[in-house]
Amino acid sequence: MHESRRIVTNQPENSETPLDQLRSWVTPNRLFFVRDHFDVPPIDVTDWQLRVEGCVERPATITWDELTSMPVRSVFATGECAGNGRSFLQPSVHGVQWGAGAIGHAEWTGVPLKLVLERAGVQTDAVEVVCYGADQGTESDHPEPMNFARGLPLPKALHPDTLLAYRMNGELLDANHGYPLRLLVPGWYGVASVKWLTRIEAVATPFEGYFQTRKYTYQRSVGDRTESAVVGPMVVKSEIIRPRAGDVLGIGTNRVFGVAWAGENAVSAVEISVDGGSTWNDAQLLGPRSRYSWCLWEYLWDVAQPGEHSILVRAVDSTGAVQPEEHDRLRGGYMINFIRTTSVCVKSSRETRDQPDDAEALLYDMNAFAEDISRMKLDVEVEFTAGAGI
Ligand SMILES: Nc1nc2c(c(=O)[nH]1)N[C@H]1C(S)=C(S)[C@@H](COP(=O)(O)O)O[C@H]1N2
Ligand SMILES: [Mo]
Numbered sequence: 001m002h003e004s005r006r007i008v009t010n011q012p013e014n015s016e017t018p019l020d021q022l023r024s025w026v027t028p029n030r031l032f033f034v035r036d037h038f039d040v041p042p043i044d045v046t047d048w049q050l051r052v053e054g055c056v057e058r059p060a061t062i063t064w065d066e067l068t069s070m071p072v073r074s075v076f077a078t079g080e081c082a083g084n085g086r087s088f089l090q091p092s093v094h095g096v097q098w099g100a101g102a103i104g105h106a107e108w109t110g111v112p113l114k115l116v117l118e119r120a121g122v123q124t125d126a127v128e129v130v131c132y133g134a135d136q137g138t139e140s141d142h143p144e145p146m147n148f149a150r151g152l153p154l155p156k157a158l159h160p161d162t163l164l165a166y167r168m169n170g171e172l173l174d175a176n177h178g179y180p181l182r183l184l185v186p187g188w189y190g191v192a193s194v195k196w197l198t199r200i201e202a203v204a205t206p207f208e209g210y211f212q213t214r215k216y217t218y219q220r221s222v223g224d225r226t227e228s229a230v231v232g233p234m235v236v237k238s239e240i241i242r243p244r245a246g247d248v249l250g251i252g253t254n255r256v257f258g259v260a261w262a263g264e265n266a267v268s269a270v271e272i273s274v275d276g277g278s279t280w281n282d283a284q285l286l287g288p289r290s291r292y293s294w295c296l297w298e299y300l301w302d303v304a305q306p307g308e309h310s311i312l313v314r315a316v317d318s319t320g321a322v323q324p325e326e327h328d329r330l331r332g333g334y335m336i337n338f339i340r341t342t343s344v345c346v347k348s349s350r351e352t353r354d355q356p357d358d359a360e361a362l363l364y365d366m367n368a369f370a371e372d373i374s375r376m377k378l379d380v381e382v383e384f385t386a387g388a389g390i
Pocket of ligand 2: 080
């Protein structure tokens with residue numbers, strides 16, 4: 001089967017993970033969605049450097065060899081673009097018209113940003129760390145060339161799971177995903193995870209760059225007024241992987257399955273409604289559970305009536321937050337997690353007897369995979385297709 005990312009725009013590439021082809025907890029690198037604002041910058045590691053400066057005691061320039069000899073940490077994390085699902089909004093909202101696939105899940109390996117910041121000695125007046133990518137370009141409302149850059153609040157920058165990541169699923173990053181080095185801010189929308197990193201600057205006042213204050217901001221209500229906020233942690237959400245909208249199913253037991261995630265929080269339940277949202281039933285959570293990772297779920301749906309049916313899914317997180325019925329318009333084209341309907345057609349001429357997945361086998365595959373990649377040498381192609389998975 002030919003699998004590839006689904007192109008939404010070319011030059012720069014914006015492409016989706018082909019969700020209907022997902023078979024595993026981990027998204028293979030070549031299928032992992034790409035969100036680029038500008039062209040991919042050509043970088044040669046032999047003359048690449050990372051500058052650490054601003055409100056620090058000891059500004060530093062770190063080479064590739066120095067960086068890759070520092071202690072590493074690995075974190076599994078789901079990545080989602082803040083605009084994921086934008087094409088489902090009515091009326092439409094300006095921006096890349098993403099379907100459901102601006103999402104993926106990978107194991108990220110690199111040096112905790114905290115280590116580099118501690119070596120440099122961050123001064124007490126610093127509030128954010130601004131991360132600059134090597135990519136450069138203009139936007140229609142910003143004709144002067146600029147680099148992609150984002151400010152990360154200091155507490156998240158100092159969290160031990162926030163990484164200067166150089167491997168994805170055991171391989172060195174590919175050019176599309178930020179080679180040679182990117183930030184990985186687990187639990188936060190993808191925009192925080194600056195790719196092609198070349199400079200980090202500790203600052204004493206909040207950063208006001210284009211992608212911080214003009215894009216990737218939203219409104220939220222506080223009491224009876226609204227305030228601007230910078231896109232940060234991901235909100236609770238779920239996605240059906242199978243069946244797909246328009247699929248033809250049989251009478252009997254149909255296995256509905258998918259993924260659910262909640263940023264920095266755990267997913268506590270996934271619920272399914274097949275009666276338009278009047279009653280909800282618990283789906284079964286499957287396989288590995290890891291702090292910033294999506295979890296897999298399945299629901300065995302017994303259907304006796306032929307005809308058109310709608311499936312609704314909603315996830316609930318550990319804070320009690322649940323996916324809303326409608327998009328919060330204050331968020332504009334970002335943080336889109338309202339419950340969508342998947343319509344399928346059940347035919348009486350067919351009969352289905354789906355079985356639950358073997359969750360134990362799935363878990364075994366995941367552990368074997370995790371163990372495998374921790375032994376990988378640089379640049380070894382990892383194929384992960386074992387098991388029925390999702
Ligand atoms: N330098 C740089 N970093 C970037 C971007 C970019 O355009 N340039 N896009 C951001 C956005 S909006 C997202 S959603 C993620 C996407 O990461 P991926 O392409 O590896 O999936 O990268 C983020 N980091
Ligand atoms: Mo994004």
